[in-house]
Amino acid sequence: MKIDRLRKIYAVTSVLFLVALAISPLKDYFTEWRSIQKNFNDSAEKLPVKVNPVNIGLQQIWNRELNTIDRCITCHLGISNNKLKMSNQPFKTHSKIYHDIEKLGCTICHEGQGLATRYEEVHLPTEFWDQPILPNRYIESSCGKCHIGEKLSSTPTLNKGRELIEKLNCASCHDIPGIKKSYTLTLDGIGNKVLNRNWILSWLKNPKHYQDNASMPNFLLTEKEIVSLTDFLMSFKSFGEGINLEPLPDVYHKNKTNEDFIALGQTRFREARCISCHSVEGKGGKLAIDLSKVGSKAKAEWIYNYIKNPRKFQSKIEMPQYGLSDNDVAAVTAYLESEFVDWDNDENESRDHTPLPNFFEEGLRVFNTYNCGGCHTLSAKGITDNRGPDLTAIGSKKLYQIDWGKADVNYTIYNFLESKIREPRVFDESARMPQFSLNEDEVTAITTYLLSLKQTKLPANFIRKVDERTLNSVQGEAGKIFQKYSCFKCHSLNYAGGSMAPDLTIVGSQLNTKWMKEYFKVPYSIRPIVEERMPNLFISEKEVETLLNYFNTILISDSLEIPNGLLQNRAEERGKGLFKEKYGCQGCHIIEGEGGYVGTPLDDAGDRLKPAYLFSWLMNPQKYKPNTIEPRTGMSAQEAFDITSYLLTFKKPGKQ
Numbered sequence: 001m002k003i004d005r006l007r008k009i010y011a012v013t014s015v016l017f018l019v020a021l022a023i024s025p026l027k028d029y030f031t032e033w034r035s036i037q038k039n040f041n042d043s044a045e046k047l048p049v050k051v052n053p054v055n056i057g058l059q060q061i062w063n064r065e066l067n068t069i070d071r072c073i074t075c076h077l078g079i080s081n082n083k084l085k086m087s088n089q090p091f092k093t094h095s096k097i098y099h100d101i102e103k104l105g106c107t108i109c110h111e112g113q114g115l116a117t118r119y120e121e122v123h124l125p126t127e128f129w130d131q132p133i134l135p136n137r138y139i140e141s142s143c144g145k146c147h148i149g150e151k152l153s154s155t156p157t158l159n160k161g162r163e164l165i166e167k168l169n170c171a172s173c174h175d176i177p178g179i180k181k182s183y184t185l186t187l188d189g190i191g192n193k194v195l196n197r198n199w200i201l202s203w204l205k206n207p208k209h210y211q212d213n214a215s216m217p218n219f220l221l222t223e224k225e226i227v228s229l230t231d232f233l234m235s236f237k238s239f240g241e242g243i244n245l246e247p248l249p250d251v252y253h254k255n256k257t258n259e260d261f262i263a264l265g266q267t268r269f270r271e272a273r274c275i276s277c278h279s280v281e282g283k284g285g286k287l288a289i290d291l292s293k294v295g296s297k298a299k300a301e302w303i304y305n306y307i308k309n310p311r312k313f314q315s316k317i318e319m320p321q322y323g324l325s326d327n328d329v330a331a332v333t334a335y336l337e338s339e340f341v342d343w344d345n346d347e348n349e350s351r352d353h354t355p356l357p358n359f360f361e362e363g364l365r366v367f368n369t370y371n372c373g374g375c376h377t378l379s380a381k382g383i384t385d386n387r388g389p390d391l392t393a394i395g396s397k398k399l400y401q402i403d404w405g406k407a408d409v410n411y412t413i414y415n416f417l418e419s420k421i422r423e424p425r426v427f428d429e430s431a432r433m434p435q436f437s438l439n440e441d442e443v444t445a446i447t448t449y450l451l452s453l454k455q456t457k458l459p460a461n462f463i464r465k466v467d468e469r470t471l472n473s474v475q476g477e478a479g480k481i482f483q484k485y486s487c488f489k490c491h492s493l494n495y496a497g498g499s500m501a502p503d504l505t506i507v508g509s510q511l512n513t514k515w516m517k518e519y520f521k522v523p524y525s526i527r528p529i530v531e532e533r534m535p536n537l538f539i540s541e542k543e544v545e546t547l548l549n550y551f552n553t554i555l556i557s558d559s560l561e562i563p564n565g566l567l568q569n570r571a572e573e574r575g576k577g578l579f580k581e582k583y584g585c586q587g588c589h590i591i592e593g594e595g596g597y598v599g600t601p602l603d604d605a606g607d608r609l610k611p612a613y614l615f616s617w618l619m620n621p622q623k624y625k626p627n628t629i630e631p632r633t634g635m636s637a638q639e640a641f642d643i644t645s646y647l648l649t650f651k652k653p654g655k656q
Contacts, residue, residue, distance in 0.1 A: 070114035072106040144452025149466040161449030172374035173388040184375040189239035217434035231355040232363020252330040265335030273535040296342035320485040323538035393455035469496035478550035508551035560612040575646025606651040
């Protein structure tokens with residue numbers, strides 16, 4: 001009986017095994033990818049251009065260096081076939097990239113499961129899979145894995161994400177590779193700076209409500225926390241290191257309500273072009289605070305002292321020290337105090353306020369809880385460094401490491417990051433991260449950059465890392481002037497420093513001395529469509545001479561020269577034809593009142609530019625400004641000389 005029973009079991013098992021063997025190839029025959037390949041072959045026969053059919057079967061790319069196998073090309077059959085540009089997915093040609101897709105593979109950029117062949121496993125978020133395929137809006141994050149710190153023209157979203165992270169000073173709370181903490185104002189002496197506690201109360205409730213371009217986010221403090229922190233900050237009256245406010249001069253006290261004196265302050269305010277950096281009611285520059293309500297924020301003594309010497313109170317502030325007289329500074333102070341007022345501010349509201357006995361301890365607790373010291377320095381005992389998570393490899397964070405709370409989102413790393421950036425406390429109401437007022441494009445950009453921070457070991461030949469340029473300080477008297485006027489906030493030297501104004505590395509070989517001297521007296525916009533940036537610093541003649549001497553002896557290039565042997569006769573006439581006709585330069589540059597507004601006007605080229613520089617620029621603009629949009633035309637040396645000769649004839653009347 002036992003033998004018969006075993007025989008039956010064996011027979012049934014054998015039949016089931018045979019059925020399984022039969023079903024397996026049958027199931028494989030009807031797989032999704034086979035039908036896609038057959039559909040491709042059927043479609044290829046109907047196309048107006050010849051497209052070779054594919055052999056039915058799994059296809060894959062094996063990248064030995066990356067140790068990856070991608071089977072994406074099993075379905076995406078036209079990625080390298082230019083004849084299929086107009087086809088629909090999955091047969092469409094891949095968009096242009098600078099890599100060989102068939103060698104590099106797909107998952108290094110798109111992520112996802114390279115070995116998978118089912119649509120759901122490849123394209124949709126899969127449980128327990130930490131790297132689902134990236135949505136197109138985040139695809140640039142993969143570029144950042146190899147191009148570390150490199151600002152590519154093809155990655156605008158990634159670039160914007162980094163810029164926003166730097167602007168928002170995220171490094172003050174988080175460790176982020178290649179991102180340094182930005183300088184933020186010290187809070188020492190704030191109790192002796194502000195007129196009354198109402199300003200701090202309003203600011204802490206929501207900085208954006210008080211000032212549209214405020215860089216400080218909203219920490220969503222409770223009313224109790226706001227009151228405690230305000231009283232805590234108001235207790236700091238000392239500016240530290242024996243620094244005291246210089247008393248307001250008598251001329252201010254005698255004339256602060258005098259209309260002519262206030263008008264003088266308004267004139268100096270406009271002449272100095274303060275709105276190049278500051279905005280007033282949202283109009284003007286975005287580099288510094290809006291001044292609309294400064295008269296209700298700061299004491300007149302502080303405003304006067306700060307305009308005279310900003311670094312006396314903020315050692316690393318980028319505001320220049322203007323060469324204004326004490327009388328002019330007092331007049332500007334009177335103008336700001338009389339015109340830039342918050343008319344809704346009720347000063348009486350805080351006069352009857354009495355701080356609680358434990359306000360200092362409670363204020364210090366709030367200060368430390370939200371890591372206010374991460375941005376601001378404050379000379380007080382008990383301040384701690386209470387930083388947020390390390391973001392060095394946030395793009396590789398495992399899903400099981402994330403506390404999702406009760407948030408209704410798909411469990412993917414990009415959903416986590418974008419939700420956290422958009423609404424920082426969506427996963428945990430007790431979280432400390434503040435609320436930033438970001439639009440969706442900014443959320444996408446920051447998420448893209450954070451996704452690029454991967455803990456991925458790539459071969460050395462894949463990595464292109466750009467080392468940050470360091471600014472070598474200018475020494476001597478010239479260096480003191482550069483520091484006084486914060487020149488490197490806007491200008492750069494060897495492309496290290498600011499990026500808003502021209503690089504000064506060879507300025508002595510670029511610009512004529514006489515033109516520079518006049519320009520320092522009354523700066524103006526070189527490009528009519530670019531927002532005015534260069535302020536009138538009221539720089540002294542002695543300082544101008546010091547700078548010009550430094551420019552013409554140190555900031556020069558000995559390699560700039562015009563070669564010998566070029567035809568001199570009729571050069572200007574030939575240059576005019578080349579400029580206006582062959583190369584169409586007037587499409588971007590204004591000359592004789594006509595032309596485009598993209599480039600600089602050239603009606604003063606003969607006054608402004610030195611011949612050798614102009615000639616060299618025409619031969620290769622990118623050598624002197626790598627990111628310039630002016631094309632390298634490939635013109636000959638003779639043509640460059642002819643155009644140079646033509647442009648040098650343009651001078652202001654009386655300077656021929």
